[in-house]
Amino acid sequence: MPAPSQSSFSHAWRALRHPNFRLFFAGQSISLIGTWMTRIATAWLVYQLTHSALLLGTVSFVGQIPTFILAPLAGVLVDRVDRRMVLLWTQALAMLQSLILAWLTLTHRITISEVLALSAFQGVINAFDMPGRQSFMVKMVEDRTDLSNAIAINSSMVNLARLIGPSLAGLVIAATNEGWCFLIDGISYIAVIVSLLLMRVKADEVKRATASMAAQLREGWDYVSTFVPVRTILLLFALVSLMGMPYVVLMPVFAAQVLHGGPHTLGFLMGGAGVGALVSALSLVLRKSVRGLLKMIPIAAAIFGVGLVAFGLSRVMWLSMALMVIVGFGMMQGLTASNTIIQTLVPEDKRGRLMSYYTAAFVGMAPFGSLLAGSMAHWIGAPRTVMVTGTCCVAGSAWFWTQMKTLRKGIRPIYEQLGIVPARPSKLVEEQAGN
Template identity: 75%
Template sequence: MTDAADNTEESLTRDYSHAWRALRHGNFRLFFGGQSISLIGTWMTRIATSWLVYRLTKSSLLLGTVSFAGQIPTFLLAPFAGVLVDRMNRRTVLVWTQVLAMIQSLALAALTLTHHVTIHEIVWLSVFQGIVNSFDMPGRQAFMVQMVEDRADLSNAIAINSSMVNMARLIGPSLAGLVIAATNEGYCFLIDGISYIAVIASLLMMRLPALKAKRAVTSMLEQLKEGWTYVAGFAPIRTILLLFALVSLMGMPFVVLMPVFAAQVLHGGAHTLGFLMGAMGVGSLISGLSLVLRKSVRGLTRMIPIAAAVFGAGLVAFGFSRTLWLSLVLMLITGFGMMQGLTSSNTIIQTLVSEDKRGRVMSYYTVAFVGMAPFGSLMAGALAHSIGAPMTVMISGVAVIAGAAWFWTRLPMMRREMRPIYIELGIIPPDVEALLEDAGGN
């Protein structure tokens, strides 16, 4: 009996040991530790900012406006930031973005705790944070490959990173709800500002291989054009980015309306908002862990439209809900679908893209994922002001489902272009029989 139990335990350990293989890289372990702390603070700030805006204004339109102000810099600047990321030391870029983000959070904390904060300061500090994010997001995505020397572990690192983000999404909002209920939003901003010290320290402690200086032989505009031509001409990446531009425009802005659902639809307070965001975090975390357990990127392409359809259906059902327990269940489903599609698309793009264009491609990924959101936030705020938050979210869900259906029709064409790269990387075997077996599963 004991031998059998030991054998079973050993088998389970062996079967799941691949799930955390990216953590064998020391630099990624440092990143994981620093980010785990910092992201909790980031999510606390996101919830505290939306609740502060709603408390000061009671306006869903201004909720959308503040979100627009914080995200529009990404739409305008991310492509140029991607060129700089391909030219500069990526760790240096990230250290500076973290320092500037810390300053922004501490400034917001000081204004809120001294009761001098107004909607104008929130808007301008949101713009500042948006400028920082324009450089931070493509830099962070492109830096991933430097922290994980073995490219075979890259997809696992992305999945672990997703799980880390979602664990923070689970803890941060719930903690923010408790802090706001006990004190005020300013302490959430203060905690966030202090938490940046962890990720800055982790970046400085990394031991990275010396890279040759990237001497630019063409102008920034020519490099920008080269990145755009690559993205527009490569069907798999182009199709993924088009879907997520639609999802970001129509689907993601539902988060902006969460204070309205918490206060008006479900008749709760800051703690209700924390519960809703926490439930979405649970769904996202489950999604991230399911991807951590994957041994290969094969099958992820088909997962993208399925996940988008789940996300859209969750939004439609959430719009109908008027009870807290049902809304929490639907937020869990919505969070799962949203993160499953997002992480799968990130993994595929990171696997396919050539290294010399990684920063620029990930900048367009940032534009698709974050850059379209400000227009969606503004539209969602205006629609909610006109027809109500529930109807707005339902319309958003229908649009996302339509996008998922369109993506599904593009899968055969995408697989044809992806197979040669997957063969070169050793992801799928080169013989014809294996290709035929794989016809339904890239």
């Protein structure tokens, strides 16, 4: 069935003209609210059980290290099998994990050991879910020119949920306990599972690989390590993930000790970051092309880092919330710009493997950062920790900016081939002579 004409959709939402992406959008919009409720509830539960910044970092480490270890192998698997089936399995297992967490919490049997075990289980699920989800995006959007818009809309959806979920979690925790957040999350997975089952995916999308998994793993690594634009973007992304992203695990400490609040304070802080991220995502939705996004990557890293440094200095609630808006904006601008450029550059036959390295850079480095942030906060305090990590993000931004000329040189031939930028006059003359 052909997609509706683009005139029936505004330019900003043109990716929604694809039926499969509309189904994905509807299902994920519901499920992601539950996911963000669980993230906040887990952090608050751990803090209530232990009152330890170090254990907050440890739980995050245990929950994310499986992704770092397994993501490259998961990327090879994603390139060899039906990506929709991968997502159906990961969503079903994630639902099971949330329901077990809800049962243990609501029956007052939950301990820190069980939180660690279930967090590790979720990390294994994420190792397969994230590269599967990212590489499946291109299958839901049949027109390649709408891919960047689909990624931006997806980011908007994630951040609208990030705005609603933490605030809702704070209210639910204050009124009852964390277990109800986990239960809501478990039920919300039904929406995305149904949306995946309703999709009409072409039967010839899965191609059986002739090379071994080891050979495909090596092929993906060779591409990442030798193609300068992707390698440089992933290096900065890994640094920001290592040093900057783990600020989230310290938010319960800021809410309780620095700002002298409760779960509602935590919800407001995370909601502030969600507002900034949503504004960023919407600004990217309005873009007509991937052109110009490269320079946004170092700018976003600098905004993110400066916001963290200033947040570490703040002791006033309204100012901290405002700074969280800046932090959220910088974080999402860099994340979405990086994702869009990599998805545009990557060959289709390597998409799963390349997105697994993207996952390793984004999620895989975070466990080390969480452990580092928790340890630093234990010794020098949470405010000084985010100031140090924010400074590292600014330094990474400065380094990336020095690589811009080389990156543009490597990216331009692919953009010309895809018709994103016009071919240089000399190249046109050569092509005409060849004809």
